[in-house]
Amino acid sequence: MSARVGICVAVAAMAFGAPSALSPARGARIDATADALLANVYDEIAKGRLDVALQNIDGLIHVRPNFRLAHLIKGDLLMARVHPLSTVGAFAAAPKEQLEGLRAEALARLRAYREPPPVDRVPRYLLQLREDQKFAIVIDTRRSRLYVYQNDNGRPRFVADYYVSSGKNGALKAREGDEKTPVGVYHITASLPREKLSEFYGDGAFPISYPNEWDRIQGRNGHGIWLHGTPPDTYSRPPRSSNGCVVLANADLDAVARDLQVGLTPVIISEDVEWLSFDDWASERRAFRDQLERWRADWESRDTDRYLSHYSRRFAANGQNYESWARHKREVNEGKRWIKVGIENVSMFRDPGKEDLLVVTFDQEYRSNNLSNMMRKRQYWKREDGDWRIVYEGPG
Amino acid sequence: MSRLDRPVARFRALLLALALAAAWARADELQDIDKLVRQGQHEQALERVNRYLAQKPRDAQGRFLKGLILAEENKVSEAIEVFKKLSQDYPQLPEPYNNLAVLYAAQGQYEKAREELEASIRTHPSYATAYENLGDVYTKLASDSYDKAFQLDSSNSGAKTKLSLIHELISSTNRLPRPATSPSSPTAEPSPQSLATASERADTEAKQPSRPAKAETAKTDAAVQPRSAPDQSKDDVLRTLADWANTWSKQDSSGYLAFYAKDFRTPNGETRADWEAARTRRISAPKRIEVIVRSPTVKFMGDNNAVVTFRQLYRSDHLKANAAKTLVMIRSDGRWLIQEERTGS
Numbered sequence: 001m002s003a004r005v006g007i008c009v010a011v012a013a014m015a016f017g018a019p020s021a022l023s024p025a026r027g028a029r030i031d032a033t034a035d036a037l038l039a040n041v042y043d044e045i046a047k048g049r050l051d052v053a054l055q056n057i058d059g060l061i062h063v064r065p066n067f068r069l070a071h072l073i074k075g076d077l078l079m080a081r082v083h084p085l086s087t088v089g090a091f092a093a094a095p096k097e098q099l100e101g102l103r104a105e106a107l108a109r110l111r112a113y114r115e116p117p118p119v120d121r122v123p124r125y126l127l128q129l130r131e132d133q134k135f136a137i138v139i140d141t142r143r144s145r146l147y148v149y150q151n152d153n154g155r156p157r158f159v160a161d162y163y164v165s166s167g168k169n170g171a172l173k174a175r176e177g178d179e180k181t182p183v184g185v186y187h188i189t190a191s192l193p194r195e196k197l198s199e200f201y202g203d204g205a206f207p208i209s210y211p212n213e214w215d216r217i218q219g220r221n222g223h224g225i226w227l228h229g230t231p232p233d234t235y236s237r238p239p240r241s242s243n244g245c246v247v248l249a250n251a252d253l254d255a256v257a258r259d260l261q262v263g264l265t266p267v268i269i270s271e272d273v274e275w276l277s278f279d280d281w282a283s284e285r286r287a288f289r290d291q292l293e294r295w296r297a298d299w300e301s302r303d304t305d306r307y308l309s310h311y312s313r314r315f316a317a318n319g320q321n322y323e324s325w326a327r328h329k330r331e332v333n334e335g336k337r338w339i340k341v342g343i344e345n346v347s348m349f350r351d352p353g354k355e356d357l358l359v360v361t362f363d364q365e366y367r368s369n370n371l372s373n374m375m376r377k378r379q380y381w382k383r384e385d386g387d388w389r390i391v392y393e394g395p396g
Numbered sequence: 397m398s399r400l401d402r403p404v405a406r407f408r409a410l411l412l413a414l415a416l417a418a419a420w421a422r423a424d425e426l427q428d429i430d431k432l433v434r435q436g437q438h439e440q441a442l443e444r445v446n447r448y449l450a451q452k453p454r455d456a457q458g459r460f461l462k463g464l465i466l467a468e469e470n471k472v473s474e475a476i477e478v479f480k481k482l483s484q485d486y487p488q489l490p491e492p493y494n495n496l497a498v499l500y501a502a503q504g505q506y507e508k509a510r511e512e513l514e515a516s517i518r519t520h521p522s523y524a525t526a527y528e529n530l531g532d533v534y535t536k537l538a539s540d541s542y543d544k545a546f547q548l549d550s551s552n553s554g555a556k557t558k559l560s561l562i563h564e565l566i567s568s569t570n571r572l573p574r575p576a577t578s579p580s581s582p583t584a585e586p587s588p589q590s591l592a593t594a595s596e597r598a599d600t601e602a603k604q605p606s607r608p609a610k611a612e613t614a615k616t617d618a619a620v621q622p623r624s625a626p627d628q629s630k631d632d633v634l635r636t637l638a639d640w641a642n643t644w645s646k647q648d649s650s651g652y653l654a655f656y657a658k659d660f661r662t663p664n665g666e667t668r669a670d671w672e673a674a675r676t677r678r679i680s681a682p683k684r685i686e687v688i689v690r691s692p693t694v695k696f697m698g699d700n701n702a703v704v705t706f707r708q709l710y711r712s713d714h715l716k717a718n719a720a721k722t723l724v725m726i727r728s729d730g731r732w733l734i735q736e737e738r739t740g741s
Contacts, residue, residue: 068545075541078534084695084705091542098546233547 039113067235101238108144121275126156128348135259144239162252165237176222202229203250229253270352312389340367356383361396490520498559524718636732649679657733682712700727
């Protein structure tokens with residue numbers, strides 16, 4: 001009995017310490033991973049059924065023999081029978097850094113269980129998925145969570161979420177070697193099979209497009225930010241342990257990998273995901289669609305001033321600044337008797353960074369009296385003094 | 397755990413226990429065999445116990461003794477066979493489970509040891525040796541888990557935890573005739589009635605010169621617990637605990653009862669009056685009582701509530717028990733009072 005008091009206090013503090021900000025979406029969770037089993041163990045501990053918890057943790061260890069956190073909890077459940085425990089990881093000889101890492105992992109996993117992603121809201125960033133983008137990945141570095149959303153006729157539908165580790169020094173990567181995870185809108189650029197990798201990367205790796213166009217404009221550098229698996233000696237790594245990569249358990253990586261499309265799947269990394277109700281999300285999406293449509297129509301109108309009003313004074317692309325860009329556009333427009341601009345396959349993602357930034361990618365069919373072409377274009381729109389203006393434009 | 401460094405003491409206790417066991421063994425033959433064991437003549441003892449068992453193949457005492465001889469001889473797997481069969485034939489006896497556990501632990505099979513000890517305690521909920529052994533096994537298993545959690549190649553992970561064999565079929569005296577059915581129901585506290593005969597024999601210090609009766613024998617070793625900043629409340633709780641044990645040791649039943657809060661939860665839900673009457677009887681009946689508090693830890697659940705956990709060593713002229721104990725205490729008018737009392741871990 002006495003032992004129970006101790007461990008229950010420790011776990012209850014973890015479980016209920018943070019008020020739940022998000023409404024639960026238990027039904028929507030598809031957790032084929034260790035988290036479901038671990039959650040079950042937490043539940044039994046909270047109910048004071050340490051025997052059942054111990055049986056369950058044994059089951060979990062049987063399935064995931066290298067899950068270090070499970071071994072830690074098992075140690076605690078056994079020690080709780082000898083004397084009361086006041087904390088998770090009641091092991092005097094534990095290496096401090098490792099113990100802190102496992103405690104942080106326990107907290108992150110428990111928090112994810114207590115506060116599953118809300119069913120009635122969506123990450124603000126997923127404004128519009130292209131039809132061929134079957135899935136989108138959203139990562140929350142503070143919660144150590146990766147969310148998979150499916151493109152359900154343009155509306156993001158929650159599929160699953162997973163525990164992830166990220167950069168030792170947190171998020172907002174700026175420099176090579178700063179051991180931070182970037183924050184922004186990226187996509188999967190390649191798939192590296194495990195045969196081509198050292199075992200450190202586990203079941204595989206998926207490089208993402210850091211640094212993106214906006215990162216480069218901001219002078220951010222570094223490279224080799226990947227989603228990847230876990231080495232064989234451990235099931236998972238502490239929440240903050242990578243050099244900037246996003247690390248999943250191998251089983252989770254395998255599950256996520258089935259949904260990834262090279263060159264297509266967006267990977268949006270946030271420090272703290274913002275959620276919108278479907279109504280708010282729909283109205284933001286409508287506003288941006290209208291904004292893009294005005295840009296398209298103003299281009300067709302050949303009224304250069306109206307067209308240029310969509311561009312920021314800080315516009316920069318391909319070595320051009322606003323002035324040289326404006327001059328060029330005026331010259332080109334003088335030779336046009338007509339312009340037709342068609343845009344389709346639009347995707348729109350809001351950047352999770354500190355600035356109000358929108359990344360828009362689309363296929364553009366440009367026709368005019370003297371020139372026609374097709375291209376995939378990417379624009380970065382930024383809100384300046386309340387108005388959205390293009391700060392970068394280039395091939396996507 | 398400190399128990400690890402007491403194997404010698406335990407061995408001596410074991411010999412004494414064997415000596416005492418001999419005094420009441422039903423068969424003279426077994427008594428003689430036991431003597432041989434004590435003289436270290438294991439081979440001869442084994443021969444004779446085998447001959448004895450040829451006559452009485454199902455005799456629990458004889459088989460138990462054989463298991464012990466094999467264990468002493470370090471014939472672990474043979475000893476395991478003996479105790480395993482014994483526990484199958486007499487599933488109501490806690491001792492064979494305990495000894496099986498000790499042997500499994502000696503082989504490093506701690507999960508199996510745990511199962512046997514849990515079976516032993518299910519059979520006999522207040523068996524102190526099995527409890528202590530189980531505590532050691534839990535500690536060992538926990539330390540293995542921690543090693544895995546931290547990927548430690550712990551240098552002592554190969555070290556065996558030394559557990560205590562039980563050397564007598566204590567519980568058999570009144571249990572053997574019964575068929576191997578229902579396990580005894582768990583009791584909240586070792587009850588003198590069920591343990592009295594057993595502990596008389598188990599009390600290895602019974603032969604020592606008698607201690608001054610009713611002296612201030614209650615001690616707590618709280619002083620050795622590291623204490624950081626002055627912590628008045630913790631000191632108060634520990635002092636109350638020591639006073640409680642002392643008052644109990646002095647067999648001052650009204651003083652003892654005064655340590656219990658008005659809303660004290662009686663262990664079996666009986667009325668306060670019934671409980672007080674029972675306690676008074678138990679406290680005044682023995683010729684002497686000694687209560688020692690070991691390794692107390694205090695946890696505060698707010699300013700006026702504390703949970704105190706410790707090992708309680710209880711010894712009277714007819715009972716000896718060592719149990720994990722928890723007191724839930726409440727501060728009322730500046731005094732710490734017991735609100736709840738629990739035995740076991």
